[in-house]
Structure formats: structure tokens, C-alpha cells
Amino acid sequence: MNLKPRAAIVLLAAFAAVSAHAQQRVLVLDPQASKVTFKLEATGHDVEGSFVLENGRIAFDPATGVASGEIAIDLKSAETGNKSRDETMHEDVLETGKFPRAVFRAEKIRGSVPDSGTGQVTLDGTLSFHGADHKVSLPAKIDVQNGRVKADTQIEIPYVEWGLHDPSIIMLRVAKVVSVKVRAEGSLEAGEGAK
Numbered sequence: 198m199n200l201k202p203r204a205a206i207v208l209l210a211a212f213a214a215v216s217a218h219a220q221q222r223v224l225v226l227d228p229q230a231s232k233v234t235f236k237l238e239a240t241g242h243d244v245e246g247s248f249v250l251e252n253g254r255i256a257f258d259p260a261t262g263v264a265s266g267e268i269a270i271d272l273k274s275a276e277t278g279n280k281s282r283d284e285t286m287h288e289d290v291l292e293t294g295k296f297p298r299a300v301f302r303a304e305k306i307r308g309s310v311p312d313s314g315t316g317q318v319t320l321d322g323t324l325s326f327h328g329a330d331h332k333v334s335l336p337a338k339i340d341v342q343n344g345r346v347k348a349d350t351q352i353e354i355p356y357v358e359w360g361l362h363d364p365s366i367i368m369l370r371v372a373k374v375v376s377v378k379v380r381a382e383g384s385l386e387a388g389e390g391a392k
Contacts, residue, residue, distance in 0.1 A: 220260055221388030222310065224346060226253030226268065230382035233270055238372040246277035246286075251298065253381065255320070256388050257306045264303040264320065268381075273297050289362050292327065300325045301333070310385070315340050326354070327361055341385060348381045 233248040253268035273293045276283050287293045301324050308318035320335045337350040357363045357373040365371050 221256060221258050223266075223386045223388045224253075224255045224257075224310075224383055225386060226250065226381050226383035228252060232380045233377065234380075235275075235375050235377045237375045240368070240370045244277055244282070244371070246275055246283075248272065248377075249274035250379075250381070253383065255303045255306075257303070257310075259310065262305050262307055264306045264322070266303050268301045268303075270299045271297070272299055285364055290356070290364055291361070296327045298325075299327075301335070310339060311341050313341050313343075320350075324352075327356075327359065329359065331359065335379075344385055346381075346383055346385045349379070350381075351376060351378045353377075 228250045231250040231253075233250050235246050235248065237244040249271045251269040251271045253266075255264055255266040255268070257264040272291050273287070275286060275291060275293070277286065301320075301322055303320055303322040305321040306318055307321065309316055310318060316339050318337050318339060320337060322333065322335075324331045324333045333352060335350045335352060337348045339346060339348045353374050353376055355374050363371070363373065
């Protein structure tokens with residue numbers, strides 16, 4: 198029996214595995230440079246506010262799209278500029294005493310992250326929010342310059358459908374979906390094993 202073809206196949210498979218691992222990249226977000234805002238339509242006006250990005254680190258393999266890591270948002274930091282409204286939001290809607298964070302856990306990235314310039318990707322994963330997990334996809338526009346990344350994404354969260362309290366009252370009606378925008382900035386680095 199000729200072992201040379203079998204040895205060649207084993208070597209090629211090993212080389213492919215090493216090459217794929219060597220290409221892993223890591224996006225590390227900078228909380229100070231990033232911004233998370235939300236908008237909720239309401240009777241007569243829209244309610245706008247912000248959250249603080251706690252941390253974020255996403256590792257991904259450009260060849261396979263496999264991703265891991267998470268992005269965490271501090272829900273206790275939510276504010277709209279109106280003290281009474283903020284108290285209602287924290288106590289009755291978000292219940293931040295019990296659910297202080299929202300965490301997105303990455304599973305897959307679709308699209309290509311350029312070494313430099315602009316691109317479009319979609320990050321698939323699970324959003325842990327208010328005690329439940331939800332599968333979500335985050336389409337993002339990205340811009341890479343000298344290892345720095347800026348990414349813009351938006352997600353519509355059907356908070357009432359997801360079991361949160363509807364703050365509508367007789368004279369004030371609010372939408373059942375809140376729009377959350379993320380402007381993330383950070384660095385794009387070589388992952389473990391990359392050269």
C-alpha cells in the first residue's frame with residue numbers, strides 16, 4: 198500500500214488548519230470612543246436616550262466566519278434627560294435592579310472585514326436581555342483605517358413582545374419597538390496564532 202498520497206493529504210489538512218487559525222482577527226472595542234443611543238416613538242414627541250458600552254471583544258475567522266466573544270451594555274446607565282421618566286424606565290420597564298446588563302454573544306460574521314477602507318458585514322449571535330436569550334443579526338457598516346475600526350449598526354427591539362412592561366398610559370402612548378443604534382470604535386488586531 199502506498200502511504201505517500203495519504204501522508205500528503207494529512208499534511209495538507211494540517212496546513213489548512215494552521216492557515217485558518219493564523220488568520221483569526223480580534224475586534225476590541227473602546228468604550229470611551231463608542232456610543233449607544235436609543236429612540237422610542239411616543240405621543241407628541243420621541244423619547245431619546247443613551248446607554249454606556251461596558252466592553253466588547255469579538256474574535257473571528259475571516260475564512261469560515263466563525264466568531265466568538267461578546268459586547269456588553271450597562272443598562273443601569275440608561276438615561277433620557279428626564280428624571281421621572283428615567284425612574285419609570287429603570288424600575289418598571291428595564292428592571293435594571295434585576296437585569297443590569299444586555300449582552301450580545303457573537304457566533305458568526307458574514308461579509309468581509311477589509312484590512313483598510315469600508316465594508317459591510319452582518320454579525321449573527323444571541324442577545325441576552327431582560328432574562329431571556331434572543332437570536333439576532335446586526336448588519337454593520339465598517340470603516341478600517343490604520344488598525345482602527347468604526348462600525349455603525351442598528352437593531353429594532355420589540356421590547357413588549359419580549360416581555361417588558363409597556364409604559365403607555367391613557368394620554369401617552371409609546372411604540373412597542375425601540376430603535377437602538379450603536380456607533381462602536383476600537384482596534385482590529387491579529388488573533389492568537391496570527392502572524
